[in-house]
Amino acid sequence: MLIEVLSDWRKTFEGYHLYYASRRQHTPALAALIEALRFRG
Numbered sequence: 406m407l408i409e410v411l412s413d414w415r416k417t418f419e420g421y422h423l424y425y426a427s428r429r430q431h432t433p434a435l436a437a438l439i440e441a442l443r444f445r446g
Contacts, residue, residue: 412420423439
């Protein structure tokens with residue numbers, strides 16, 4: 406059994422932060438990751 410402790414000190418999830426060079430052409434894998442993260446947001 407798991408019991409949550411110190412729940413008042415837990416940070417809320419504020420979303421993903423991703424930095425990438427916008428001037429370069431993205432690999433298909435990076436483009437898929439960016440699209441997936443946008444969809445979840």
